[in-house]
Amino acid sequence: MKVETIIDNTIKPQLIEAFGRQVANSLLTRATLSYVSTDGSEKERYETLLYSICSDKRVIGVWGKQDAAKQMTEWKTLLETDSSITSLPLQEGSDDLIKGEETMSAKILDGRAMAKEVREEVVAGVNDFKAKHGFTPTIAVVRAGDDPASVSYAKMIKKSFEKAGMNFALHTLPDTASQDEVAGLVAELNADSNVHGIMVQEPLPKGIDDAAIKAVILPEKDADGVSPINAGRLAQASPVGRAEGVKDYIVPATPLGGLEMLKRSGVEMDGKRAVVVGRSNIVGRPMAFLLMQHHATVSMCHSHTRPLGDATRQADILCVAVGVAELIKGDMIKPGATVIDFGFNRSEGEWVGDVDFEEAKKVAGMITPVPGGTGSMTNVILMRNVLEAAKKQMKR
Ligand SMILES: NC(=O)c1ccc[n+]([C@@H]2O[C@H](COP(=O)([O-])OP(=O)(O)OC[C@H]3O[C@@H](n4cnc5c(N)ncnc54)[C@H](OP(=O)(O)O)[C@@H]3O)[C@@H](O)[C@H]2O)c1
Numbered sequence: 001m002k003v004e005t006i007i008d009n010t011i012k013p014q015l016i017e018a019f020g021r022q023v024a025n026s027l028l029t030r031a032t033l034s035y036v037s038t039d040g041s042e043k044e045r046y047e048t049l050l051y052s053i054c055s056d057k058r059v060i061g062v063w064g065k066q067d068a069a070k071q072m073t074e075w076k077t078l079l080e081t082d083s084s085i086t087s088l089p090l091q092e093g094s095d096d097l098i099k100g101e102e103t104m105s106a107k108i109l110d111g112r113a114m115a116k117e118v119r120e121e122v123v124a125g126v127n128d129f130k131a132k133h134g135f136t137p138t139i140a141v142v143r144a145g146d147d148p149a150s151v152s153y154a155k156m157i158k159k160s161f162e163k164a165g166m167n168f169a170l171h172t173l174p175d176t177a178s179q180d181e182v183a184g185l186v187a188e189l190n191a192d193s194n195v196h197g198i199m200v201q202e203p204l205p206k207g208i209d210d211a212a213i214k215a216v217i218l219p220e221k222d223a224d225g226v227s228p229i230n231a232g233r234l235a236q237a238s239p240v241g242r243a244e245g246v247k248d249y250i251v252p253a254t255p256l257g258g259l260e261m262l263k264r265s266g267v268e269m270d271g272k273r274a275v276v277v278g279r280s281n282i283v284g285r286p287m288a289f290l291l292m293q294h295h296a297t298v299s300m301c302h303s304h305t306r307p308l309g310d311a312t313r314q315a316d317i318l319c320v321a322v323g324v325a326e327l328i329k330g331d332m333i334k335p336g337a338t339v340i341d342f343g344f345n346r347s348e349g350e351w352v353g354d355v356d357f358e359e360a361k362k363v364a365g366m367i368t369p370v371p372g373g374t375g376s377m378t379n380v381i382l383m384r385n386v387l388e389a390a391k392k393q394m395k396r
Pocket residue numbers: 254277278279280281282283284301302303304305308321322323324327342343344345354374375378
């Protein structure tokens with residue numbers, strides 16, 4: 001097959017699909033110039049053309065060095081197969097593409113350090129609030145039953161709220177509590193002007209409809225953004241910088257912590273491809289809306305996404321919240337991507353994320369560790385949510 005035929009039938013359509021017609025034409029114009037201005041055999045000139053395409057920064061930016069090098073090898077084979085030209089080693093440049101990949105090591109995003117910064121901001125805000133209004137922002141935590149994880153999470157919230165100068169009040173019910181009793185308690189807290197944030201711990205006892213309980217929480221006191229009103233408002237939120245759209249809502253602390261980490265690490269979201277794996281109401285789904293609000297082009301993946309790696313490799317920003325230890329391997333990540341791992345799983349006696357950290361850090365540009373990443377942010381963002389809710393309630 002002639003070079004022209006390979007370009008028309010294979011390379012051009014693939015480039016158009018990956019980069020759009022305009023970029024594809026520009027890549028091919030440049031590559032053709034290299035082809036015609038190179039001395040040597042047809043094969044050497046063809047390889048120059050391929051190298052011009054696969055080393056272009058627009059191509060590397062989307063495919064990454066490794067995939068670009070793989071694609072170059074694949075295209076090279078087309079000419080070799082069809083014209084029975086024996087194989088030559090890859091050009092020096094394409095070798096570098098692969099070597100560069102192996103030595104890459106991601107910047108580790110330090111969730112603990114960022115959480116410390118946010119905490120200091122919250123403490124300053126709480127002090128201002130107390131000076132201005134003469135009372136203390138307060139969270140009320142509701143628990144029915146004594147699920148051990150919920151008990152220890154409540155203790156942790158109490159400790160961190162009180163350390164930041166905020167109030168914490170725990171309201172417990174037995175695990176025999178009825179739907180009406182739990183809903184009644186939440187309604188009382190809604191009406192209590194000394195309570196600024198409400199959080200209902202899960203799991204609730206069997207037989208209680210947790211969605212219905214979330215719907216009872218007053219949206220402006222919904223500390224972790226779980227009420228359907230807040231979820232709907234986030235879904236209709238105005239994109240950053242635009243006047244129209246919904247503005248007043250509370251976002252679940254975990255994804256908001258992820259967003260805060262992206263912002264504080266200087267990660268550009270505008271115009272980038274973001275992929276969120278996991279569609280839970282508490283992490284994945286709100287994360288996707290936050291990214292879209294910041295002008296990223298967002299894809300959402302879940303347990304029916306096939307093949308998952310094809311989707312995740314598109315991501316400049318990859319956020320993972322699946323609850324499956326080390327599901328995301330290095331070869332599922334685009335080189336240079338920012339990886340936000342929300343996962344928190346116990347595996348062989350250790351805490352690990354939903355991303356295989358050891359593999360991923362060799363490929364990604366930035367990555368959150370587990371522990372010490374997103375988990376460190378959740379609690380301080382919960383405090384910030386309650387402080388902001390208290391401020392808004394004072395204005396009303
Ligand atoms: N950092 C924090 O502060 C924090 C807070 C909350 C949760 N977490 C952690 O985040 C993780 C997720 O929690 P969650 O509450 O969002 O979990 P969840 O409610 O169980 O949701 C898991 C999501 O992952 C998807 N999923 C499961 N297996 C998958 C697979 N093999 N491939 C692709 N998608 C898959 C599920 O898809 P389907 O919808 O199709 O079922 C679902 O959308 C857990 O590790 C949890 O411990 C961390």
